[in-house]
Amino acid sequence: MSLRIIKTGVLDSIQDAGRFGWQFQGVNPTGVMDRFSASIANMLAGNNPDAATIELHFPASVFLFERPALIALGGADFAASVNGEPVPSLHPIIVNKDSLLLFSAPLHGARTYLAIKGGIDSDEWLGSQSTHLQAMIGGYHGRRLHKNDQLFFKINIDYSSILQNKEFVVLPWKVDQARENGSENSNELFVLPGREWDWLDEKSKADFLSASFTISQQSDRMGYRLNDIPLHVVNSEDLVSSAVSFGTVQLLPNGQLIILMADHQTTGGYPKIAHIISAHQSKAAQLKAGDKIHFRMTDQQTAERLLLKQQLHLLQLQNACTFRLDEFFNK
Amino acid sequence: MPQQKIYEIFPLGDAALTIDFGNSISEKINDTVLNLFYAMRQKPLPGMIEAIPAYSSLSIFYNPFIVKGKIPVNETAFGFMKKETEKFIAGFSWNETPPIRIMKIPVCYDEEFATDLERMAGIKKMDKAEIIRLHYENQYRVYMIGFLPGFPYMGILDEKISLPRKSQPQQVAPGSVGIAGRQTGIYPFNCPGGWNIIGRTPMKLFDPLRQEQSLLHAGDTVEFYPIEKNEFLNLIK
Structure with a gap:
């Protein structure tokens, strides 16, 4: 026993960086929605950035630590506390056994990531621990976490000399959450034109780039439906299905848009209007129903430059985190 | 098969591209797509993660971070992958048919x-x-x-x-x-x-x-x- 769920959250599941290589069989990659934040939580916990974390939505699960663990939280701020004492995100925290971790308010963002040093021991399928909710496999028995589930850590580490009977210890360094993606405005998403961008009439193109869109209640890990002004196409040709991807913005027959997210289907037959650039997909993952967004057109060069910048930033953070943890444990 | 180009390559965001053989449902085109898919699985392009065959298109997902590490600064990963795809198609034998079950x-x-x-x-x-x-x-x-x-x-x-x-x-x-x-x-x-x-x-x-x-x-x-x-x-x- 290591970690026990005391109260069921609304949709909490084990996710890593995704399951790739099987989309030809219709197996969608799943994985974390906000890859950037999950990577940071993992790095703070001394893990590989792509390792499995627990992705939490609000209201989130309540966890009981049955063994001590070094954890880190990244992504949304859900006002985390250990045994009633607030604990910060983006710091490594060593939690003693018999401690309760809970989340009391959705202060900012949509999803938070709990990483545990050494990793979570859960079902691997086709090379990934991500929970595939549809195929009901991977992660914790292929399903979301429920009350009384017990998770095991891959390794158990003795933290007694650091804890000295304290309930938890926050280690004295943190990382900055800045996403280094060329636009820190959390509601602005850079896009590239999709194959059917030119199907839109001129007014719809202008609307797409100037209007603000609202994320509707019909939004989940599969995709976000956007409400507001319908867009119109000049071409009514039927499209045969072809591959879509995380961040693809499709136009539904009723003129509304849908942004495909982590659990998106592998192929689709609706016009592909645009694609959210990779460097902004993580930011999009922190949006929730009611949030407003703006699209801004960019080009391939810029999209790639921003992705590179973000990846290099993550590599630097990873080096810094590894260095601080090594130094702390070897002093 | 093709003397002239019978396909178009377009970006699917910044980490994938689609080779489009025309918006249609045809056994012949689908054979071409599947031939290409199996050939690419055997000999993946540099930086390629996976490929998805559909009715009349094949989409290739790649890691732009890895691709960018292999090419000159002013070239885009998409531009490079597009060229590699064209090279692959040009040097590819179109005669094989996938086994029929x-x-x-x-x-x-x-x-x-x-x-x-x-x-x-x-x-x-x-x-x-x-x-x-x-x-x-x-x-x-x-x-x-x-x-x-x-x-x-x-x-x-x-x-x-x-x-x-x-x-x-x-x-x-x-x-x-x-x-x-x-x-x-x-x-x-x-x-x-x-x-x-x-x-x-x-x-x-x-x-x-x-x-x-x-x-x-x-x-x-x-x-x-x-x-x-x-x-x-x-x-x-």
């Missing part, structure tokens, strides 16, 4: 499972038995597996029984056999679906623990045969 799939057309058959018979002004016969007497090609794990897109359905998908998706049971336009498909899982359901197969379209998770592959030939409800119940156990 004939897959026989039992379907129970009992009214308990055929939730849209009655409505369909009304719209089409046809006997239910006639719709069923036209469905199973035809042979179908699996053009692609997509949408959900193991979901086969099959065609081409007899014009007489083609029907657009429903405007409101409804919850469908696993194994449900549906019709949408001139396509027929089978839902592997319980999910909301818009295809018109005319029967159910006891076979598991997708089993995560099977060696070959997906029962059907793109390129397969499918033959349906009707079974009675008691047979269905025996087979589903």
